[in-house]
Amino acid sequence: MANMGKTLTALGSYWKGRKPLILNKACILGCLLPATADSKRDLEIFEMLMAMDGESLQYRLKQKKDKTSRELIERVNHTPYKELVQAASRPEECADDLFGHIWDEVNAHLGTRAGSFPELVEQLGMMRFGHRPRLADTFCGSGQIPFEAARLGCDVYASDLNPVACMM
């Protein structure tokens, strides 16, 4: 859990089920990405979109100025993932150019022409549904799911019985 390490307001931890936004991103992309005949490549592309590939991890380590993170930059391929994650910045903390290197490979695999997440999500939606993906969360609580979906480029609808949730 990362209640104090999130992009959304810390007040959101009032909702006990609140998860880090990165988990919502994984679920939303997982719903939209096609499964091709090359499952190994599917996973590599998913890891790039999640900033879990080697080049992204090097970028995330460089964002941290401490000695341990710097030493790991050259050892990304020989260091356990858990250790890398502990030493690296979260993807949310990095600028969008974290993903600059992924789009050629992502587009070649998926048949898209995207240079950003909203473009990718719109194009995947067109391919699958004929329109931009729509996400509805009728019990949205603190709003973590619609927030991340909107940030990725989905059209979102959200509601909750609790007026404090709607205010947030």
Ligand SMILES: C[S@@+](CC[C@H](N)C(=O)[O-])C[C@H]1O[C@@H](n2cnc3c(N)ncnc32)[C@H](O)[C@@H]1O
């Ligand atoms: C587990 S929380 C949702 C947590 C949310 N996914 C988050 O990350 O913050 C369930 C939510 O359902 C809402 N809820 C319960 N019954 C409802 C109803 N009949 N209509 C709309 N919302 C309802 C509650 O107010 C609560 O915010």
